[in-house]
Amino acid sequence: MKRKWEICPPNLTLQETLSRELGISPLTAQVLANRGINQIDQAYQFLHPSLSHLHPPLLMKDMQKAVDRIIQALSKREQVLIYGDYDVDGVTSTAILILFFNSLQFPCRYYIPHRIERGYGLHGDIVEKFAHEGVSLIITADCGISDVDPVRRAQEMGVDVIVTDHHEISEEVPPAYSVINPKQGDCSFPFESLAGVGVVFNLIIALRAKLRERGAWGDGEVPNLRRYLDLVAMGTVADLVPLQGENRIFVRFGLEELTKGNRLGIRVLKESSGLKESVITTGSVGFRLAPRINAAGRLGEPQKGVELLLAQDRKTAEEIARELTDRYGSLPSEAYGLLDKTRLKIYASRLGLEAVFISESYCKLDFGRKIKYRLAPVSSVLKDIQGEKKILSLDPLSIILKPPAKSTAVEKITAALARMAEEPAVYLEGSSDSDREKLS
Numbered sequence: 393m394k395r396k397w398e399i400c401p402p403n404l405t406l407q408e409t410l411s412r413e414l415g416i417s418p419l420t421a422q423v424l425a426n427r428g429i430n431q432i433d434q435a436y437q438f439l440h441p442s443l444s445h446l447h448p449p450l451l452m453k454d455m456q457k458a459v460d461r462i463i464q465a466l467s468k469r470e471q472v473l474i475y476g477d478y479d480v481d482g483v484t485s486t487a488i489l490i491l492f493f494n495s496l497q498f499p500c501r502y503y504i505p506h507r508i509e510r511g512y513g514l515h516g517d518i519v520e521k522f523a524h525e526g527v528s529l530i531i532t533a534d535c536g537i538s539d540v541d542p543v544r545r546a547q548e549m550g551v552d553v554i555v556t557d558h559h560e561i562s563e564e565v566p567p568a569y570s571v572i573n574p575k576q577g578d579c580s581f582p583f584e585s586l587a588g589v590g591v592v593f594n595l596i597i598a599l600r601a602k603l604r605e606r607g608a609w610g611d612g613e614v615p616n617l618r619r620y621l622d623l624v625a626m627g628t629v630a631d632l633v634p635l636q637g638e639n640r641i642f643v644r645f646g647l648e649e650l651t652k653g654n655r656l657g658i659r660v661l662k663e664s665s666g667l668k669e670s671v672i673t674t675g676s677v678g679f680r681l682a683p684r685i686n687a688a689g690r691l692g693e694p695q696k697g698v699e700l701l702l703a704q705d706r707k708t709a710e711e712i713a714r715e716l717t718d719r720y721g722s723l724p725s726e727a728y729g730l731l732d733k734t735r736l737k738i739y740a741s742r743l744g745l746e747a748v749f750i751s752e753s754y755c756k757l758d759f760g761r762k763i764k765y766r767l768a769p770v771s772s773v774l775k776d777i778q779g780e781k782k783i784l785s786l787d788p789l790s791i792i793l794k795p796p797a798k799s800t801a802v803e804k805i806t807a808a809l810a811r812m813a814e815e816p817a818v819y820l821e822g823s824s825d826s827d828r829e830k831l832s
């Protein structure tokens with residue numbers, strides 16, 4: 393794999409302006425410029441993230457409509473269902489909505505589909521079941537944007553659906569009561585790369601403003617939304633959205649909240665991840681905290697993640713955290729967990745490797761400092777693991793959904809990785825600086 397490197401010529405005028413105006417070194421200025429940050433205020437905001445830089449949530453299409461509908465549901469004491477997703481983004485989004493409704497003494501239900509049995513998104517029969525039970529408003533969290541039929545079914549049954557999502561818009565937007573998704577072409581919110589939890593957080597900001605105007609908390613305490621940023625940061629980091637714009641601000645302040653650990657569930661999770669006293673970074677979220685929440689979804693008990701984040705008593709929180717940590721840290725016992733990157737990393741470390749990355753086209757093995765990186769085509773790895781063509785689609789999810797015979801898969805992946813560790817050269821296809829960077 394040969395790479396041709398082209399050096400980007402520095403823009404000396406811009407470098408000089410940014411450096412002078414912001415009091416930063418020319419090098420820092422050039423690094424910013426190379427990343428497309430070429431306005432003084434843009435650079436200032438990047439270097440000094442502030443909550444005051446967040447854009448008004450009401451710029452989002454359908455936001456006002458959604459806020460009004462939710463307030464109606466609150467005042468009529470309607471049955472509201474939060475419909476989430478089983479990954480960290482979905483779980484944190486769901487938890488934030490529930491916490492916010494709890495602050496208004498408004499109980500609501502939530503549902504998170506089983507990863508294997510149900511799969512991602514809204515399901516028509518589930519919607520029907522809740523409609524029969526009296527639910528009249530569904531708020532989705534991190535899903536729903538492509539679920540045209542289930543949304544139509546809900547609306548036909550008299551259940552209004554507020555979709556909050558951040559996934560790409562497919563051809564048809566579901567016929568929901570309102571659709572909040574900054575990726576919609578006609579949405580005027582200036583930043584479209586929010587995670588699902590970022591979209592939900594914007595909804596909460598808008599809702600709180602309206603409810604505060606109406607004196608919804610009376611003499612009680614109006615919820616401090618900064619306290620929710622631990623969850624916003626976790627979902628945002630876990631969903632791997634670009635850390636720019638609103639995301640950067642959420643994560644900057646959310647990491648502070650995570651470090652403080654005011655939330656019981658987070659505190660317990662940190663303890664069981666060995667991060668008790670640490671300053672929380674995006675790395676500790678991505679590699680320690682988030683995978684444990686994800687483990688719940690992979691174990692087929694996605695509600696466990698939400699329960700942990702909402703936990704009110706220490707004993708419950710500890711039990712859940714221990715369960716998630718045990719299962720997550722154990723050698724893969726379910727075939728469908730095998731290709732989880734983070735889990736593979738742990739698995740790899742037991743084989744004396746520092747990391748194994750399975751990406752679109754390469755399996756990357758990181759042997760640490762002594763032996764540098766080795767790249768092997770995924771096909772050869774998978775062939776070794778499975779010896780079957782049908783799983784060479786390179787889509788980890790397809791393997792997850794069609795788990796191969798359990799114990800043999802585990803044995804084969806162990807053998808394949810061990811063999812690769814012993815004979816790295818056999819699998820060497822090439823390596824480059826850019827690949828190395830991706831690994832670090």
Ligand SMILES: [Mn+2]
Pocket residue numbers: 481482534558587588589631
């Ligand atoms: Mn998401």
